[in-house]
Amino acid sequence: MLEYVSVELTRLAADTEEYTTVLFGGSGTAAVESILSSVVDDDVLLIINNGAYGQRMCEIAEAYGLNYAAFNSPPDDGIELTALEKLIQGSPRKISHLAVVHNETSTGLLNDIESIGAICRKHHIEMIVDAMSSFAALPIHMNKMNISYMAASSNKNLQGMAGIALVIANKRKLESLLHMKPRNYYLHLYAQYQFFVKNRQMRFTPPVQTVYGLKQAIDELKEEGIQGRYERYAKSWETLVNGLARLGLKHIVPIEHHSKIITSILEPDCRGYDFNEMHDYFSRRGFTIYPGKFADSKTFRIANIGDITCKDIEEFLRVMEHYLEGIGYPFDKENDR
Numbered sequence: 001m002l003e004y005v006s007v008e009l010t011r012l013a014a015d016t017e018e019y020t021t022v023l024f025g026g027s028g029t030a031a032v033e034s035i036l037s038s039v040v041d042d043d044v045l046l047i048i049n050n051g052a053y054g055q056r057m058c059e060i061a062e063a064y065g066l067n068y069a070a071f072n073s074p075p076d077d078g079i080e081l082t083a084l085e086k087l088i089q090g091s092p093r094k095i096s097h098l099a100v101v102h103n104e105t106s107t108g109l110l111n112d113i114e115s116i117g118a119i120c121r122k123h124h125i126e127m128i129v130d131a132m133s134s135f136a137a138l139p140i141h142m143n144k145m146n147i148s149y150m151a152a153s154s155n156k157n158l159q160g161m162a163g164i165a166l167v168i169a170n171k172r173k174l175e176s177l178l179h180m181k182p183r184n185y186y187l188h189l190y191a192q193y194q195f196f197v198k199n200r201q202m203r204f205t206p207p208v209q210t211v212y213g214l215k216q217a218i219d220e221l222k223e224e225g226i227q228g229r230y231e232r233y234a235k236s237w238e239t240l241v242n243g244l245a246r247l248g249l250k251h252i253v254p255i256e257h258h259s260k261i262i263t264s265i266l267e268p269d270c271r272g273y274d275f276n277e278m279h280d281y282f283s284r285r286g287f288t289i290y291p292g293k294f295a296d297s298k299t300f301r302i303a304n305i306g307d308i309t310c311k312d313i314e315e316f317l318r319v320m321e322h323y324l325e326g327i328g329y330p331f332d333k334e335n336d337r
């Protein structure tokens with residue numbers, strides 16, 4: 001079953017002859033941490049930081065004492081690719097790897113990994129992508145996009161249970177890690193890969209129930225198809241943003257850079273508003289909403305992934321309207337802005 005899961009996951013983003021999926025028991029951060037701590041040698045790792053998950057990669061690099069540099073970019077706008085390339089060209093030290101988050105789940109900002117991959121190809125840099133909240137919904141072609149290593153997890157768009165961290169990687173690159181001095185133990189990517197090649201097993205106790213759940217989730221995804229899944233998500237998202245606009249609420253990432261998977265929304269400008277009270281109000285009515293993770297302004301987040309449709313979003317918007325009425329939100333004033 002582990003082999004089935006590994007092969008089918010690889011197929012979602014790459015050719016199984018050239019790429020493979022390494023599985024770990026752990027949450028998504030384990031996959032990101034495994035890659036960063038296992039593949040970067042003494043050269044420089046460049047991390048694109050335009051949100052909480054880019055920042056987390058910097059923290060991981062810091063914890064392992066890696067030579068890294070951050071390319072900071074606004075959390076609510078596209079990356080300036082010319083500035084990125086200039087930084088790469090002007091770097092006094094060799095940049096061997098670049099790490100980027102595909103969909104910044106803290107805002108819903110979608111990074112253009114195809115263009116970044118082309119820059120990496122030109123400058124002989126290996127690209128690492130955190131595709132935690134894009135994999136299995138947005139189309140990803142690892143070879144075409146020049147991605148060497150990619151991190152994802154069993155929950156999010158795969159719609160399985162949490163507990164399995166995935167690293168999808170180019171086999172040739174994995175093989176090249178053989179002589180690298182290990183910095184980690186449980187998360188050692190080469191060791192986990194080699195053990196799986198030899199034994200078709202994870203090195204340590206697998207989260208068995210979650211593996212069964214993941215197999216079922218993969219079979220359900222194959223029925224719906226990645227394209228069908230993303231179309232369903234996008235329809236839910238369009239229902240959401242149109243409804244928010246009707247209520248006078250604003251989301252922070254422009255539509256042309258939006259992943260349509262999670263939306264960061266400015267809190268209502270109203271004295272009766274309190275995030276925790278709003279959270280509990282929704283929770284009592286069957287909806288869980290997220291607090292914001294956007295540094296500069298007060299936001300909350302709505303995700304539209306999982307086994308839901310635009311009908312659920314319509315119901316959510318009805319509850320939102322009732323909540324706003326209850327706190328004395330000035331609808332007319334907001335709509336006039």
Ligand SMILES: Cc1ncc(COP(=O)(O)O)c(C=O)c1O
Nearest residue numbers: 027028029053101105130132133
């Ligand atoms: C882009 C991204 N990276 C990493 C993570 C971390 O995953 P986990 O909380 O499963 O460790 C998340 C979780 O939301 C994420 O969205």
